[in-house]
Amino acid sequence: MLYVAIATRGFRRYSTYRAATLAGIFTNCVFGVIYSYAYLALWEQRPDAGGYDAVDAVTYVWIGQALLMTVALWGGGTTDDLAERVRTGDVAVDLYRPVGLVQWYLAADLGRATYHFLTRGLAPTVVGFFVFDIVLPGSAIAAVAFLVSLVLAVVTSFAIRFLVASSAFWLMDQSGVKMLSGLAAMFLSGMVLPLVIFPEPLRSIALSLPWASYLQTPADIWLGKRVGIDLLAGLGLQVVWIVLLLGICQVVVSAATRKVVVQGG
């Protein structure tokens, strides 16, 4: 119940800035249009690149724009607050709370993600649907599995962002690590170019890393490229990474807690 309350606050906090949301949706749509034409040019010359056809490719573009903010691909979200609180020392208050640091920020971030999904996720998808005739999930199973995969994507991204923010315990400032991590996410999630058209062995490597969770895996489920055992394998890999990353988060928190005590004197 507590976590629902935290998540609700996270949701409300982001929904305060309506003009910012509208401006963001507009920007997502502009980039959606740009990449759609670029991919159309590519798929016109290679109509079966990566096992996608032109419609799949354009759909992939709009799913990417929809997930960009939802999974906070560039970083940011509630973990930015954490980093700032580490810098100012307010994190000491967080550590007093009878709730784990990870759980607290995860709940808030899920609230944020819900808001971004309902606005910056849905709106560009609708625009893509009407302007570029993108395909919708072919079956109810695909649709449900997509949503499950999306939740897993947000948690994966949260764990990585949490680790990035935790670097502030040692560096005092997360901005450098955050930007490098954002770069890795941008490239290895398939946002710059779908991972499926990467040359081997880059393709296989990228597909097995946690960032594939952000976009490539949910998109493949949406497009019906992952069904049956493949679908389960995709979701399974997402879960494995989450368990691993959240485990590391816990270890880092306990190490950082000792560090805070030292700093506080």
Place this chain on the structure above:
Amino acid sequence: MADVLHVVREAPRQYARIARLWVRSSLAYRASFAMLTLASLLLTFLDFVGLALMLNLIGDLDGFALWEIALLYGASGIGIGVADLLIGSVEQVGQHIRSGTLDAMMVRPVPLLVQVCADRFALRRLGRITQAVAVFAWGASSVDWSPSKVVVAVLMLVSAGAIFFALFVTFSCVQFWTHDASEFANAFTYGGNTMTQYPLSIFPSEVLKSLTFVIPVAFANWYPCLYLLDREDPFGMPGWFAVAPPFVGALMCVVAGLAWCTGVRRYTSTGS
């Protein structure tokens, strides 16, 4: 008139003084500074890696080889890189309005635009320019150079900076009306940059016309590059567009100046 000249003459020095303070402050967190500079270099480079992977798959994009795209990419990247380094902070004007720091700036004896642009001056943005210059140089090494092409290329790079400079300022002015819509400007600045990384012939002609006559970002690289590459415009635009960028850039800067003045005149403090 003498007053205006005085202001213009003083501005660069005032700008440099504020910028120097910010450089010193950013060096306080050395690890972050090093990583941010590296990231800023890699950030746009990965865009180019994306293009290279694309071209690796299809050989050429709409008839443009990778080195030709490198030229387009580099010119646009240098333009937005220089503009971003010098005045990218103007995007934060909404933040200044919300927090009330704009009021404090208004009473200082330095032009408001200079203060807003020099605020949070980030030397790390040189990383992006370095990378764009490298890609441009690689593309340029395959160009069949002549004296007139060198002139066009130089004019192109200077004008590209001016065009993105004007885009940053003009669209940041929107924030005088809606304080938290800074992302709106991104569609035109970074969006314009992303679009001009591709040969514009992949877009429908309506898009090209908008980028020529409405948001004339096509002059930042497309028309001059067509001349450098000895290509006819696929949409049949006149060849003299190759030397038009300086005029387009100047015109856009005038528009940006007017937008800024209108915004500042309209500004009423949040009053808190």
